[in-house]
Amino acid sequence: SDELAALIGAEIADRAAGWDLAGAIPPEVLRGLGAKGALCAEVPAEYGGRGLTGRANGELTSHAGALCSSLRSVMTSQGMAAWTIQRFGTRRQRSAELTRLTSGALAAVAFSEPQAGSDLSAIATTITDDGDEVVLNGHKVWSTAAAYADVVVVFGRYQDGAAAVVVPTDTPGVTVSPVAQPLGCRAAGHADVVLDGVRLPADRVLSGTSQSLGLLTTLALTYGRLSVAWGCVGIIRGCLRAAAAHARRREQFGKPLAEHQLVARHLSELLVAEQTATRVCEHASDRWDSGSPEVSGEAVLAKHVAAGRAAHAAATAVQVLASAGSVDGEVVARAYRDAKLMQIIEGSDEICQLILAERALEGVA
Ligand code: FAD
Incomplete structure (x- = not known):
């Protein structure tokens, strides 16, 4: 993973701000990293991947996140797509699709719809059998990396349950429209995806059978939340570095900012945020790596803590740097x-709090 971290660092170098302002990452950068297996580094070696543990992939993700949250978002999407295929795909599907995702093809995942945001049980996209084909109709919104993607893993209603389908974006009936000027992660390629009578071979339905919608989305989201x-750990580390360097260098009232106690307190809060978010992520990733059933709850906790700490840390760092x-x-x-x-995606703060409250109530009569 050190090699992949160096590779990602060299590709991003000092370009993240420019990508953010331009609202795009050059696709050849993403394809290059993808072909080295860096965008979904947990994919096993038998599918051309790097086979990293969840914890090592987490550290790699934080490294990218400290430099460029847009590129990190693309990693999250590629990894979530790969995990969904690995978890639900047949052997043949895993072999075909994962090998593509470790060879430079780019992927996005699409749950959200105009009427299905926090409430994914309202997903209305349909996947309908038609002989040895399926037909998809629906409207997906805000799919990260869809503007770059060769395939989108689309979640929809199928038979008496739900399914995920690997949809090539060049299939007739697929329209990808980038979200104009998002507030943040501006170069992450967020896009809406309209599916209008999209016909695909039935073997593109992962596992080939219908699943519970809740199970499908929870499994995919657990990867995404981690x-x-x-x-977010990366965002906090980037903020800590920038604030500490500035507070040492810049002088006001005859001494460095860092020697003013109220500024020093800001620095201590950044350090506490970095340590707290790191520990909670390590804990959740260890649960992931040991295959513990507790992982989905720990991933919610980690995402909630890390996103909250990152939002506070970023505001604090802007305060320290001021103008x-x-x-x-x-x-x-x-x-x-x-x-x-980050407080909105993969389960907003409020949705995480509702899930955590259920845990708080477990065992209480
Ligand atoms: P709503 O669900 O309308 O919620 C609005 C507010 O109400 C929020 O504060 C919410 O927490 C609160 N709320 C809703 N229900 C409750 C409740 N029961 N109790 C308390 N509070 C509640 N989607 C994808 O499918 N794929 C992606 O790759 C993807 N990437 C994204 C990237 C970004 C940067 C963003 C902003 C969004 C992305 N999304 C993606 C969509 C994202 O998953 C949704 O925005 C998110 O689920 C929230 O849905 P919503 O925006 O419709 O808000």
């Missing part, structure tokens, strides 16, 4: 916009 949580951090292109300004969105 990935976002580690991305120097109040400019588009500055790392802390970018973090401020990016971190806010």
Whole structure:
């Protein structure tokens, strides 16, 4: 994973601010990283992947997140698509689709719809059998990386339950429309995806049978939540570095900012945020790596804690840099916009709180 971290670092170098302002990452950068297995690094070696543990992939994700949350978001999507295929695909599907995702093809995942945001039980996209084909109709919104994607893993209603289908974006009937000027992660390729009578061979339905919608989405989201949580650790680390460096360098009232106690308190809060978010992510990833059934709950906790800490850390870092951090292109300004969105995606703060409250009530008569 050190090699992959170096590779990601070299690709991003000093380009993240420019990508953010332009609202796009050059696709060849993403394909290059994808072909090295860096975008979904947990995929096993038998499918051309790197076979990283969840914890090692988490650290890799935080490394990317400290440099560029847009690229990290693309990693989250690619990883979530790969995990869904690995978890639900047949042997043949795993072999065909995962090998593509480790060879430079890019993927997105699409749950959300205009009427199905927090409430995914309202998903209305249909997947209908028609002989040895299936036909998809629906409208997906805000799919991260869909603007770059060769395939979108689409979640919809199928038979008496639900299914995920690997949809190539060049299939007739698929229209991908980028979200204009998102608040943050501006280069992550968010897009709406309309599916209008999209016909595909039935063997593109993962597992070939219908599943419970709740099980499908929870399994995919658990990967996504861990990935976002580690991305938030990266945001906090980037903010800590920038704020500490600035507070040492910049002098006011005859001494460095860091020697003013109220600024020092900001730095201590950033350190506490970094340590707290890291520990909760490590704990959740260890549950993932040991195959513990507790992982879905721990992933919710990690995502909730890390996103909240990242949003607070980014605001704190902007405060420490003040005017120097109040400019588009500055790392802390970018973090401020990016971190806010982490409190919305993969289960908003409120949805995480509802899930955590259920856990709090477990065992209480
Ligand atoms: P709503 O569900 O309308 O919620 C609005 C507010 O009400 C929120 O604060 C919410 O927490 C609160 N709320 C809703 N229900 C309850 C409740 N029962 N109790 C208390 N509070 C409640 N979707 C994908 O499918 N794939 C992606 O790759 C993807 N990437 C995204 C990237 C970004 C940057 C963003 C912003 C969104 C992305 N989404 C993606 C969509 C995302 O999953 C939804 O935005 C999210 O689930 C929230 O849905 P919503 O925006 O419709 O808000």
